[in-house]
Amino acid sequence: MDSISMMGSSSPVFLSSTHLQQAQAFFLPNGLKNGVGVRDGGDFGRTARIPAPNTVAILGSGDFSKCLTLRLLRCGFHVVVGSRHPKLAAQSFPHVVDVTHHEDAVEKANVVFMAIRREHYSILWDLKHLLEGKILVDVSNNRRVNQYPESNAEYLASLLPDSMVVKGFNVLSAWAMQQPHASNTSTQVFICSNSLEARLQIMELARQLGFLPVDMGALSSSRDIENMPIRLFPSWRGPVLAAVSLSIFFFAYSFVRDIIHPYVKHKQSNFYKIPMEMVNRTLPTVAITLLALVYLAGQLAAAHQLYYGTKYRHFPLWLEGWMQSRKQLGLLSFFLASVHVVYSLCLPMRRSERYLLLNTAYQQVHANVENAWNEEEVWRVEMYVSFGIMSLGLLSLLAITSIPSVHNALNWREFSFIQSTLGYIALLIATLHGLLFGWRRAFEEDAYRFYLPPSFVVALALPLCVILGKVLMLMPCVARKLHRIRRGLDSSHYRRPRLEPVGSAAHVSPERVTIM
């Protein structure tokens, strides 16, 4: 009576209990039956045609199938494996596993893992009627990105339109599956399906197996999910390409000015400078250019917003891509700047440096110059070295907050303080570092070899523009307008959600770099 009165309650909270039971009970490990006794058996047990709720079928008997089986058993599930050669395959599975023919396996469970390659999906043709209404989990991977015109899961769904196809588990290595659950290793499992019911059930199953399910929405995401385990730094491709192109350009530029020009004009062989001096001249120019590019993206976005008077209008695709590459551009900039520092620090330990110093000492003695002190030169070098170190120190803070676990410990305001405010200061100091390095050479005629300005002039043009742009954006009239736009106080009707936490709209703005 007690239970009935409970069930009959009209409490709105109660009504949906069965839905929950469906979502979760489906995957109830069988171990829990221990305490229930006879209530479970009887009519519904493991008799043919009515799959037991805690049974999972796996088609295929390869490595993935074996590891998944062990994991499922460990978490208290029954496993039925479907194989073309059940007797042979059974040897490599534990005894409690029911290794049988495909048809038989499919009949015994409501959830079927497809641990077979796409090329063999044709065998499913004969099982079509048995798979009707069941959940099929496509775990397959491809060898190359976008290998087929449609994803494996979408292909499977087109073959079996009456089944609920779920994509997932493909990012797991057999190794990850053998680890204890919830260990420190990456155990995110990306899941998508056109059936919300199936997707939620498989996400719950993933959770019960100790993985972290990530809801990727409809089956159209399956292409992305299939590309995940075989992608190779797609987000780094553009920034690395930019860095390499800039490096080649600046290296060639310096080569012409500093090696070719003295050789042609004065028959002076400076080729020994290639391994270190030339490299060390290229590195900082590329680094500061990349850092400027990081902030240029945000300024172009701000200009776009000012021009259209709204934040709800999409940026052009190239700008969107550029803005999403800011983290990578910033990290590359820091990496090149660090290597530049090591190169610079190694300069005094070179033999060439030593020989030149000794020769200078010889000449000073012969010229009888007691004191070679040049106050201007001393100050210039002390200042530009000091600015360089400061700039590196600030950039290292930006890099540290890009480590995922450090980044996660910051709120948005702290993150943007580091990445935007400190980042701009780092750019400013790095520019001063470059200007002090160049000093008056930009205005000396003989610095223009082959009519080419010194490379620091070329390298500092972009950073100076970006700093100028920032100054413009900080002017009250522009800043106020931008602030209004970013708080959504425009009258535009086309609205696109953007990055603000409620009530702190001012903390998020596209000119803030996310070196995450």
Place this chain on the structure above:
Amino acid sequence: MDSISMMGSSSPVFLSSTHLQQAQAFFLPNGLKNGVGVRDGGDFGRTARIPAPNTVAILGSGDFSKCLTLRLLRCGFHVVVGSRHPKLAAQSFPHVVDVTHHEDAVEKANVVFMAIRREHYSILWDLKHLLEGKILVDVSNNRRVNQYPESNAEYLASLLPDSMVVKGFNVLSAWAMQQPHASNTSTQVFICSNSLEARLQIMELARQLGFLPVDMGALSSSRDIENMPIRLFPSWRGPVLAAVSLSIFFFAYSFVRDIIHPYVKHKQSNFYKIPMEMVNRTLPTVAITLLALVYLAGQLAAAHQLYYGTKYRHFPLWLEGWMQSRKQLGLLSFFLASVHVVYSLCLPMRRSERYLLLNTAYQQVHANVENAWNEEEVWRVEMYVSFGIMSLGLLSLLAITSIPSVHNALNWREFSFIQSTLGYIALLIATLHGLLFGWRRAFEEDAYRFYLPPSFVVALALPLCVILGKVLMLMPCVARKLHRIRRGLDSSHYRRPRLEPVGSAAHVSPERVTIM
């Protein structure tokens, strides 16, 4: 019959099933109804006055409301949006969303998100009777820390005493809500409420939306939660202030001794030393002082425990705050030490260094000194440089184990081995580095310019005291007493839980620094 016998079971495990159903079923996504068929409909469906369990209302139609709506829809919930201008607002929501008036929205759901600003809470006055017994989730943020005398959520609770007010979701940016669930980004959601029932339900809702709920207890935590997204490194404020104050002091001290004194006494202009040598003299003194402060806090805590003979007595507030700043102090110390290293390494590349070297060579030639070798000086420099590098190497291990994800992979014993044992060794070696740098100058009269001792003497006083304190604490009589106190073997009746894992009490002690 089967189900009834199940329900009627007197198993103690069974009884509370309905509680669970309430907790979780409340937020059951509607997609799961697919498999249930007619059982769900009928009397309870979506008819007026009896809210459907999977329906969530949102008051307000701004950016946050839009993003939350999309997230809820994606996870299978029904959404009703309450707006002052439903027709206008409806344009920016998907068609499946029911955009209506506030009253209507509130009636249709048991959970109501308040996505409106605190200034507009007055509109809730008219809805008071409708909100009775419902869960209100306050997602609002402020612009400044502690902007109002009471938190927004507490203000809301005072307006609507008959509703269950929950604070939460305010830390989410609209961007975080648009990401796939459970991605790598920070998706912690801090939740508090005076109603345990409401808190657990909203935590479950957060989990279903793919966030990581963090239980913050009663509504009095709402002030902290509201400050979270707008705080700016509060835990760094004290340590940074300490570092800046020390920097100013030591810089001024060196300036007087090394710049003013030679200028006044010998008319010697050493101003060129400011950008590098002075900075590089300030950095290591501040770094070693900060490192000593890290361990001094633990020693004061130990002294407090020894004095009162118990570990269950609270530390004074200033000591508590100091101990919680040890991580930040240690990281600042490492950062300054690293910058010091870069500055030191850059010294040989200065022009001033070059000129002085050339001048020395000139003088050596003129004085006809064939060999300038000074064995003592050679040994002193080789030793102090070597000690400096070792100290930096150890400090870098402390810094690496402060990265959250590295720290999480260590147990308490490993963490305290790195942070306490290696940390003390680093302090010892750094002190030796300083002593070797100073050498005999502490005892030379002309090192006392303006009667001021050399800055290394001032800088090393505190580290030497801390090392002495550690030696005292390692003495058997003191160590034994401290060990007893920390294992809780005192007779005090006032007891405060402290940091020990059961049975390994010895591994946790306040003198161990947690540069986490």
Place this chain on the structure above:
Amino acid sequence: MDSISMMGSSSPVFLSSTHLQQAQAFFLPNGLKNGVGVRDGGDFGRTARIPAPNTVAILGSGDFSKCLTLRLLRCGFHVVVGSRHPKLAAQSFPHVVDVTHHEDAVEKANVVFMAIRREHYSILWDLKHLLEGKILVDVSNNRRVNQYPESNAEYLASLLPDSMVVKGFNVLSAWAMQQPHASNTSTQVFICSNSLEARLQIMELARQLGFLPVDMGALSSSRDIENMPIRLFPSWRGPVLAAVSLSIFFFAYSFVRDIIHPYVKHKQSNFYKIPMEMVNRTLPTVAITLLALVYLAGQLAAAHQLYYGTKYRHFPLWLEGWMQSRKQLGLLSFFLASVHVVYSLCLPMRRSERYLLLNTAYQQVHANVENAWNEEEVWRVEMYVSFGIMSLGLLSLLAITSIPSVHNALNWREFSFIQSTLGYIALLIATLHGLLFGWRRAFEEDAYRFYLPPSFVVALALPLCVILGKVLMLMPCVARKLHRIRRGLDSSHYRRPRLEPVGSAAHVSPERVTIM
């Protein structure tokens, strides 16, 4: 009626709902009863002998007991504490906690935490009949690794064979338990039990308390779990031992050649070289040897697979252990290489360097050599310094991807690209760095002091072998055979699951280092 028809449904999904209720409802926080009203009370409430489902008993009243109590209360559970001196103990617990005698406490709950030391397990003897069929959670820790022949939990299980013993929660410090749930701190809880039912229930309880349960399987894992909080870098022991042994060997080798030999042969005292030059000669040799050892392990594994023609045969234990140490070996190699860089950079700031330079300048002037330039020496040094920097840059990428949270953001292909491809390139460049450093000295007779070859010759032998081995493995005939073996295309019947994601078998191979 509605609920009965729901319950009577023959839906296969439905049947197991009670199992789920058991698993989860057992730990239902009592706060949820608020909305249920009278339905809960009556027959089953808190009357004697029938434990309420949301009640947890804790035996013992120490620090752990107190912290666990606070956590349980916060999450809505009832807590009964069993103590030998209930009246005394009650003073240090909140008033809502029922502090009573052991027998009484045990009767009131189905889950009993054993927060007492192993030495006092004997008191359980009298409670044996009361504990029958209940879940006992052993949270005890030991002081030393493997302190007793059997783990505490196994000992408890042998004392009480009719109870379901679960090991868990021992890794938690009292501090971790006082934190808000799900905070950034490490809150993994490792759980094992021979009863699947008990294990799943306690994992669910852990989750409800805001911890991350990790399923460790059967009770035989309890020894590992008990060792966890007191282990001290077990995985680093071998690699550190290897590094220390190699350091001692190479240091002694250099000492004999560079200090003893000149002293014996030429009465030349080079002892000043010990603190820096000798250390800096040892560091790179150890670093490159460790890096070679990383890749040698993979090559031996590949040779093993080629020899037996299958990937399913276990590696010998020593090789298995070596392969699992590759991450640590690689990180040590990077650490030593970094310290080597700092040492090298500090060389020019030594007094000895300065004196030698000045003396050389003196001699050059006296010998009247205007230009000391030596083109070959210049090129050699520029090249080897440049190669050294490149190698360090690549190694730093390997080290960064070893940070857990960075590693988690990479897929297997990206990780192995960094760790294997870039790692081999780093080894190659480091070897070139060493060869250029040595230059022709390997072939000069007077470089063989005491008939010992220069240390760079000894140090580079192993890296050269490993590079040769890699070249062999890249030869088409070998590579093809290895590829076939690793895709599982051999006919072996003994099969062991290995690391491949399905369909991308080629991306996982033992020669790929996992500096994780």
